[in-house]
Amino acid sequence: MWLAAVRERAEVRPEAWLGVLYVFEGSRMGSMALLRPVARALGTHPRPGHGVDYHLDGVADRVPRWQRFKATVNALPLTPEQHQSVVWGATATFRMLHEVYAGLIPAPA
Template sequence: MTDTTTQRLRKGTRAWHEALEATGFATAMLAGTLPLDRYVGQLAAYRVVLRALETELAHTACPCVGSVWSPDLCKLPLVERDLRHFAGLGATPEPCPAAERFAAEIRRTAALEPRELLGYLYVLEGSTLGALFLLGYVTRAYRLTDGNGVSYYGSGDRARWAAFAERLDRALGEGGVQDRVLAAAERAYRHVALISAELSAGLNSEAAEPV
């Protein structure tokens, strides 16, 4: 039996997913010792990436992309809401060069082969399911209440994911196109790993910051 596109993507990127779970950033988050500025830094990095990706997805004329992309997949407003909350607490993130490089690649991809944007979207939409698992760790570590600061981490939705996966499977039936989208998903994971590496620097000597 032939794997669907999403099954191929899940199997093909499993090693990347497991590697991200072992980063200093991820292990510190699970331990409740991730400094607040690193959490806010991740949100700021994702703002850069999501702004580029969602802009290109919304404006491309590629019918394949248009059949998969839906406005309900937008995450940029959620990240911006979280960042406004932390800005009110005086948390100002540092620039993330790795996020800027990812955004630049997204724009290049949109110009050259827009179907590959779906590989990036697969990774970032899937990450919200993992973020939903981490939601409790984040709210406890930074004493967040009433949903403040966790709009993005609380945005995972399995029904939305299932609908997205179904559209992706329908749109990418051709093996050659699936190969290109899988390669793009692997590039996306590499960029996310580089962002995580920047955010992991020096964590062994740091402790979580109270809010």
């Protein structure tokens, strides 16, 4: 549903993909905080080749890379309509991720 909705929106407003990318790039920053807890939960080490490589990828330059990405996005000369489309893409992506995560954990009784 999410992908179909984004594709449909992006046919008219391709900048919606920028909102999607913004969320996923931002989540790479969050993965730094998850590295050790995920490794601990898996009973492994927070090192390459131990099942946590996604969280390790680019750790050395992740903060400056994220700052450059945000600065580039913020410097784009977007119209108000384009800006709203970027926000729409980000919001749709956050909703999708929330649904995925909510589906992983049973609701509290």
